[in-house]
Amino acid sequence: MLEVKDLAVAFGSIAPLSGVTFSLAKGETLGIVGESGSGKSLTAMSIMGLLPMSDGRVTSGSIVFDGQELTTLNESDYCKLRGGRIGLITQNPMTSLDPLKKIGTQVDAVAILHLGMAKKKARANTVDILHTLRIPEPALICERYPHQMSGGMKQRIVIAMALAADPDLLIADEPTTALDVTVQAQIIRLLDDLVKQRGLALLLITHDMSVVAQTCDRVVVMYAGRAIEQGPVLDIFDNPQHPYTQALVGCIPRDLKDGEKLTSIPGTVPTVLNYPEGCKFHPRCTRAQNICTTVQPELDRNGDSAVACHFAGASI
Amino acid sequence: MSNLLEVRNLAKKFTSSGGAFRKARTMHAVNDVSFDLPEGRVIGVVGESGCGKSTLARLILRLIEPSAGTLHFNGEDLRAKTPAQMRDLRAHMQMVFQDPYSAIDPRYTIERAVLEPFLVQGVKPIDGAAAQVEALLNMVGLNPGLADRFPHQLSGGQKQRVGIARALALRPSLLVLDEPTASLDVSVQAQIIGLLEQLRDELGLTYLFISHDLSLVRYFCDEILVMYLGRVVEVLPDTNGQACHPYTITLMNSTFVPDPKHRRVIRPLEGEVPSPFDLKPGCAFADRCPQVSEICRAETPELSKHSGHLVACHNPI
Numbered sequence: 001m002l003e004v005k006d007l008a009v010a011f012g013s014i015a016p017l018s019g020v021t022f023s024l025a026k027g028e029t030l031g032i033v034g035e036s037g038s039g040k041s042l043t044a045m046s047i048m049g050l051l052p053m054s055d056g057r058v059t060s061g062s063i064v065f066d067g068q069e070l071t072t073l074n075e076s077d078y079c080k081l082r083g084g085r086i087g088l089i090t091q092n093p094m095t096s097l098d099p100l101k102k103i104g105t106q107v108d109a110v111a112i113l114h115l116g117m118a119k120k121k122a123r124a125n126t127v128d129i130l131h132t133l134r135i136p137e138p139a140l141i142c143e144r145y146p147h148q149m150s151g152g153m154k155q156r157i158v159i160a161m162a163l164a165a166d167p168d169l170l171i172a173d174e175p176t177t178a179l180d181v182t183v184q185a186q187i188i189r190l191l192d193d194l195v196k197q198r199g200l201a202l203l204l205i206t207h208d209m210s211v212v213a214q215t216c217d218r219v220v221v222m223y224a225g226r227a228i229e230q231g232p233v234l235d236i237f238d239n240p241q242h243p244y245t246q247a248l249v250g251c252i253p254r255d256l257k258d259g260e261k262l263t264s265i266p267g268t269v270p271t272v273l274n275y276p277e278g279c280k281f282h283p284r285c286t287r288a289q290n291i292c293t294t295v296q297p298e299l300d301r302n303g304d305s306a307v308a309c310h311f312a313g314a315s316i
Numbered sequence: 317m318s319n320l321l322e323v324r325n326l327a328k329k330f331t332s333s334g335g336a337f338r339k340a341r342t343m344h345a346v347n348d349v350s351f352d353l354p355e356g357r358v359i360g361v362v363g364e365s366g367c368g369k370s371t372l373a374r375l376i377l378r379l380i381e382p383s384a385g386t387l388h389f390n391g392e393d394l395r396a397k398t399p400a401q402m403r404d405l406r407a408h409m410q411m412v413f414q415d416p417y418s419a420i421d422p423r424y425t426i427e428r429a430v431l432e433p434f435l436v437q438g439v440k441p442i443d444g445a446a447a448q449v450e451a452l453l454n455m456v457g458l459n460p461g462l463a464d465r466f467p468h469q470l471s472g473g474q475k476q477r478v479g480i481a482r483a484l485a486l487r488p489s490l491l492v493l494d495e496p497t498a499s500l501d502v503s504v505q506a507q508i509i510g511l512l513e514q515l516r517d518e519l520g521l522t523y524l525f526i527s528h529d530l531s532l533v534r535y536f537c538d539e540i541l542v543m544y545l546g547r548v549v550e551v552l553p554d555t556n557g558q559a560c561h562p563y564t565i566t567l568m569n570s571t572f573v574p575d576p577k578h579r580r581v582i583r584p585l586e587g588e589v590p591s592p593f594d595l596k597p598g599c600a601f602a603d604r605c606p607q608v609s610e611i612c613r614a615e616t617p618e619l620s621k622h623s624g625h626l627v628a629c630h631n632p633i
Contacts, residue, residue, distance in 0.1 A: 035501040036472075180364040181528060185570035207501060210531070210572035214579055233576040251506035252574045253535035261513070262535070264506035268471050 007061035034222035084114035087162030091174040093154035104142025110164035152183035224280035231305030321353035326385035360537030410483035414495040416475035473504035
C-alpha cells in the first residue's frame with residue numbers, strides 16, 4: 001500500500017531526515033517511534049506532501065502509494081489524495097477543527113469535496129460515520145460547535161473527518177498524546193477496530209511505547225532523522241538488535257522486580273544542527289568503536305527485520 | 317517513623333461569580349482529602365485531568381488557601397501561620413513543576429535562577445554564590461559550565477534538572493513533584509526518575525509524586541492515592557496490591573501495558589468525567605460504574621477498610 005525508500009528531506013543546507021525506509025500493507029498497523037526531534041512527524045508530513053516552510057523539499061528517495069510515486073506528484077493531484085485516499089489525524093484536536101463552523105458542516109465538506117456527494121447525502125454519510133465511532137446522538141452533535149465538546153470527543157470528530165472520504169491509508173500523528181488514559185484507551189480501541197473492519201492501513205506515529213506494544217504489528221524506530229531499526233513488534237520489545245532500541249526499551253517503567261532500576265541513556269538527543277559524523281548514536285553508545293565515528297551504518301535487512309548498526313546484536 | 321505531613325479533611329471550593337442571568341456555581345476541586353506522609357516515603361497521587369491532583373499539591377504548600385481542613389507539617393499547623401512564617405517554612409517544603417519551560421524566568425541565567433530561592437528567603441549561600449551554584453548543578457547531574465546560559469539554550473530534560481536544583485537549594489525535607497516528567501521523552505523521563513531516586517537516598521527526601529501515568533507511579537512510589545473528581549477513592553498501601561474500587565480497576569485496565577506479549581482486550585470506560593460543578597449527592601462515579609446500586613446515588617461513600625486498605629465505595633470488588 002505504501003512504500004517509502006531511502007527518503008531524505010532538506011531545508012536549505014540542513015538535512016533533518018535521511019535514509020528512511022519502510023513499507024506498510026493493507027490491514028496492517030505500523031508504528032513509528034522515537035523521541036522528540038527524531039523526525040517522526042516530518043516523515044508523516046513528507047508522505048502527505050505537507051512539508052512546512054517553502055524551502056523544505058524531498059531531496060532523494062521515493063514514496064510510492066498504491067503504485068503512484070508521490071515525490072513528483074503535482075499539487076492539484078496531491079490535493080485529491082490528501083483527505084481523499086490518505087486521511088490524517090493530528091495530535092491536537094483543539095487546533096484541527098474550525099471553531100466557527102458546526103461539526104456537521106466540517107465533516108460534510110470532506111465527502112462533498114472528495115466524493116462529490118450532494119449536501120444531503122454527505123450529511124447522511126457523516127451521521128453514519130459518527131455512529132460507527134460510537135458518538136452518542138450523531139444528528140444532534142452535527143449541530144454543535146467544537147468548543148461545546150470535550151477533548152476526547154473532538155479527537156473523534158477529527159477521526160470522522162479523516163474517514164469521511166473512505167481512505168485506504170490513515171496517518172495518525174500522536175493521536176492520543178493530549179488525552180487522558182481512559183480516553184486514550186477509547187480512541188486507540190476505535191482505531192484498532194477500524195483497521196480490522198475496513199482493512200485500512202494505519203501509520204501510527206507516537207513516542208508512547210505502551211501504545212505501540214498494544215496496537216502495532218510492526219515498528220520502525222527512529223533516531224536523529226534515520227530509521228535505525230524495524231521489525232515485528234515482539235522482536236522490537238523482546239529481542240532488539242540496535243543499542244538505542246535496547247536502551248529505549250529499558251527506559252520504560254515495566255513491572256520490574258524489587259530493587260531493579262530503570263536504565264537510562266546518558267547524554268541527550270543531538271539537534272539537527274549538531275548531528276555527529278558516522279553513526280548518529282555513537283556518542284551515547286556503549287558499543288561504539290572507531291568505525292562508528294566515521295561510517296554511517298546502512299540498514300541491514302534480514303527477513304522482516306532490519307537494523308542499522310555496525311555491531312548489531314542482542315545485548316550482552 | 318514520624319509523619320512529615322498530616323492532611324485532614326482538606327477541601328477547596330472555587331465559586332464562579334453569578335451574573336444577572338447566571339447563578340453562581342460552586343466547584344469542589346478537592347473534597348475531604350486526608351492522608352499521612354511518613355518521613356522518607358514516596359506517595360503517588362494519580363487520576364485523570366481535572367480530578368484535583370494539582371490543586372491538592374498547591375493546597376499542601378498553601379500556594380492557594382484551603383476552604384476547610386487542617387495541614388500539619390513536622391507537627392506545625394500550617395493553616396495557623398502568617399504569610400511571613402509560611403514563607404520561612406517553605407524552605408523545608410518545595411515544589412517541582414510540570415512545565416520546565418515556564419517555571420524558569422526566560423531572562424534569568426541558570427545561575428541566577430538557582431540562586432533565586434536564597435534571595436527570596438534572605439539566606440546567604442554557605443560557601444559563596446558561585447560554589448553553591450556549582451554544587452547544586454553537580455548534584456542534579458548538570459555541567460556547572462551551563463551556569464551562564466539562558467533557559468532557551470537548554471533542552472527540556474536539562475531545564476527540569478534546573479527546576480529540581482532550585483527546589484533543592486535550601487535543603488528541603490519535602491518535595492512536591494507535580495507531573496515532573498509529563499512533558500519529557502521516555503529516555504529523559506528515565507534519567508529524571510533515576511536522579512530523584514538517587515537524591516532521595518542521599519538527602520533523605522520525602523516525595524509527594526503527582527502523575528497521571530499509572531505504570532510510572534507503580535514503579536516509583538511506595539503508596540498510591542487514587543483521586544476521582546476531587547476525592548480520594550482508594551489508597552493502595554503497596555504498589556502491587558489488588559485494587560477494590562471499580563474506578564481504580566477501570567483506570568488500571570485502560571492503562572496500556574508496554575509489553576506486546578500481554579495484549580488484552582481493553583474495555584474502555586464509556587462516558588466521560590462529569591462536570592465538577594454542583595455535584596449531585598452520592599458517589600461521583602455512580603453514572604459510569606458497573607457495580608452501581610441504589611445507595612450509590614444517595615450517599616457519598618466514606619473511606620473505610622476493605623481487604624486491608626482504604627476504599628471509598630459501597631460495593632467494592
